[in-house]
Amino acid sequence: MDLKDLYREVILDHNRSPRNFGRLDPADADATGHNPLCGDRLHLTLRLDGDRISDLAFDGQGCAISVASASLMTEAVKGQSRGEFSVLYQDMHRLLTEAEFHPAHDLGKLMALGGVREFPARVKCASLCWHTLDAALKQNDAANATGGTTISTE
Numbered sequence: 001m002d003l004k005d006l007y008r009e010v011i012l013d014h015n016r017s018p019r020n021f022g023r024l025d026p027a028d029a030d031a032t033g034h035n036p037l038c039g040d041r042l043h044l045t046l047r048l049d050g051d052r053i054s055d056l057a058f059d060g061q062g063c064a065i066s067v068a069s070a071s072l073m074t075e076a077v078k079g080q081s082r083g084e085f086s087v088l089y090q091d092m093h094r095l096l097t098e099a100e101f102h103p104a105h106d107l108g109k110l111m112a113l114g115g116v117r118e119f120p121a122r123v124k125c126a127s128l129c130w131h132t133l134d135a136a137l138k139q140n141d142a143a144n145a146t147g148g149t150t151i152s153t154e
Contacts, residue, residue: 007115010072015064020057020074029140032060033132035124040066044132048140051081058129065113065122070129072110082137092130096123 023030027045034041040062047055056078058070073092077085094101095114103111116126 004115007112010109010112011064011068011115014068014071018058018067018071020071020078021059022057023059024055024057029136029143031132031136031139033128033135035062035066035128037121038063038066038125040125040128042066042070042129042132044070044129044136046133046136051083053077053080053082053085053137056133062128063122063125065116065125066128069113069126072113073129073133076108076110077133085133085137089130089134093127096126 023043024045024047026047028048030043030045032041032043040060042058042060042062044056044058046053046057056074058074062070077088080088088107091101091103091107092110092113095103095107095110096116099117101114113126116122
């Protein structure tokens, strides 16, 4: 199976049956991401255990790439530390935008998202969930620093 076939198979599977779809209640942090160019909108909720993302879920509406990327991301980052997520976040940005990028470690099914590079208008669809999770973590840090508890971003 070549990468294009893998790309199609993984994207279709995660779009049809998204993993971790829904909302966590209670949640330690949440954020909403919106791509006004195509209308994709997703909401992430997550639970933290110290420095670890212990659980996360998403809901919303979007194209197949947006939903599949969010589903793949939730599977990949569950249980990761913030530092591990930061490295993966950077790797995913490079995978989605740099044709010659070869990750230093195995990205597993996430590699299927590399096919999005061939469709520059869709890169924002694939990266929406990653930016939204990054924003939720940063806002959680800010809320904890100020004693606030409400976290939401557009």
